[in-house]
Amino acid sequence: MDFGLTREQAMVRGAAREFAQKGIAPTVGDDERGHCYNDKIVKEMAKLGFFGFIAPERYGGTEMGYLAATIAAMEIAKESPSYGVTFNLQMNAIQSVLLAFGTEEQRARYIPPLISADAYGCFALTEADTGSDIASMLTTAREIDDGFVLNGSKMWISGVPVATVGIIYAMTDPEKRHRGMSAFMIDMQTPGIEQCAITEKLGLHSSPTGEIVFADVRVPRDAIVGKPGDGFKIAMHMLDRTRLSCAARSAGVAEKCFDLAKHYANERQQFGQSIINFQMIQDQLARMWCEHEAAKLLVFKAAWMLDNLEKVGGRPTLQISTAKYYGAEAAVMAANEAMKIFGSYGYGTEYPIERFYRDAKSYQIVEGTSNIQKTIIARNFFEEKKG
């Protein structure tokens, strides 16, 4: 289904699908089993222009927009949720922030190498003791004459330990809580920064995740993005974009699980017939179909809104959180149902179902948990009391 995609958007989908099938699928099983992050794949994605959808041409981008970006992310995630994460690290997190809040110098310095994958990005909000409640973060940035000194640590950060640049959130005025948070664009080789990998996790084994420690890290004044105290506003802007990508990837995983399960149900014979003849299998497939179709449409709508902010007249946070919540739940549901339809073969590693089952769980956590998305959605339900 083309869903009114432009010719260019349809070409992006074709290129992403082809690359996912030819450039990622042949090695994805071995890479995941070996916990191998293959930067050649990221560089190939860069060559295809996958990290340039939101930036103008003068920085090396195409400015095709968020709908194109979500279509590409969806296709990559169908083969590898791990390499799907790179859309946020190379593009949605850092570029969107610098384009909206950065200086010309910051944009010119950081965006081109992220688009070409000569730099590897990360964004760091989460800490060991603060996840959903980001305003309680403990990492500080103390102002000094010529800049800031960062101290603290970040946990569960995608792209670590291979990140070369990062957008780091820290408190410049902790007592003011969310009004005292600031964002910094930082070279990860700055003295005092240590990156360590988290080696044991459920899935996304080709997507590095780790911890960053900041010990008296001196950064120049021009490392700050926007003004001191702008960090929370910047983080919300960023999360709208990173959540949308997450929603797109989860819709891709839901669709892939459906496709694999449908094919298997046609092939697998029990009681002298294909198991797709059994009504209970049809029920499972029908529900998986509805869930992934709904997830995809919510993603397309939210992406279209982000690309048409002047028509929409305001931030489409409600639609993005709706797509993120629904997509994550649809991916987990579809992977779970696919596991059942595949029986023992789902539990084994011959088919990728167990990998999608593990990877899909991340979508319910990252970029704000499913509960947090429901909280954001429900904020819109309070009616003003009269009188």
Ligand SMILES: Cc1cc2nc3c(=O)[nH]c(=O)nc-3n(C[C@H](O)[C@H](O)[C@H](O)COP(=O)(O)OP(=O)(O)OC[C@H]3O[C@@H](n4cnc5c(N)ncnc54)[C@H](O)[C@@H]3O)c2cc1C
């Ligand atoms: C693979 C992976 C990659 C990640 N990558 C990054 C990254 O690149 N950068 C980054 O900054 N972070 C990253 N994270 C961290 C992720 O964003 C956080 O884990 C997430 O925001 C949840 O925080 P938490 O784990 O501390 O859970 P908590 O906030 O401790 O939540 C625990 C539980 O309580 C619930 N809960 C909390 N508050 C409420 C509330 N108000 N109402 C209802 N329920 C609530 C949550 O839904 C959850 O079920 C990553 C995490 C993973 C697993």
